Amino acid sequence: METVGLTPYALARRDRPAVLVDVVYEGETFTELFTLIRDWIEQEREPWSVVRRKLSFVGVTIRRKTSPNTERWHQHAAWTRTLPASAVANVSLDPGVWSYFGDHQVKLTRSLRPDLWTAAAEGPGRDERTRQALVEAAALVAYGRSPAGRQAVARAIGRDPALSQSWLRSLVTSLTTG
Structure with missing residues (x-):
């Protein structure tokens, strides 16, 4: 994280949030990563009240039926409630596309499962x-x-019904004007 400029010191002084994106099944990797970052922030004594606004998590999930009973990975992760509501989002993909990215695509870097974070890079x-x-x-x-x-x-x-959300309208605008 230090190599890519995501130290607690750097996070506290960023203008815009750092967005962490992962193909998510149950969100365990995000939970481990959040815990690591939170502990590091505390150890470095950076202000959590500032840094919490400089982190965002986007889970690339399997598209499921939309209903009030549909469970999302972040609903059961208590840590997500310590961040602003807009800091945790999902992008859902067709199950076949998600499976390609999550299960079948050849990986170009090693897996970043928490048990491998400190292993030598291959x-x-x-x-x-x-x-x-x-x-x-x-x-x-x-x-x-x-x-x-x-x-x-x-x-x-x-064409997505979620376009009613302001963050998505901002993304579309930046894509068409950038």
Whole structure:
């Protein structure tokens, strides 16, 4: 976290929140990560009242039927209630797409399960599947950065009923004007 500028000191002095994104099944990795960050903030004696506004978590989840009875990963994680309500969000994907990203896509970095956080870093594999995954990742990033890609994402989001939420309208605006 220090390497990417997410120390307690840096978080307390950021202009905008740091957004942590993960493919989420039950949210256990986010819980572990939040606990690690919270303990680090306390150890470094940075003001939690400031830092809590500089963290956001986005869970990429499986799209399920929308109803009051549908459980979401963050509803049972007590730590999420220590952050502003807007700091925890979900982006849901079609189950097949989520499964591709969460279960089947070749990983280019090691898994970041909590039990591996302090393990020595390994590089990506050098086999053909990994090379193809690198090509796919580079193509997706290039498309996402292109005006056509940004407009396609904005159009897709624009059809979503969640567009009534102000954060999503702001995202669409930044995609179409950025």
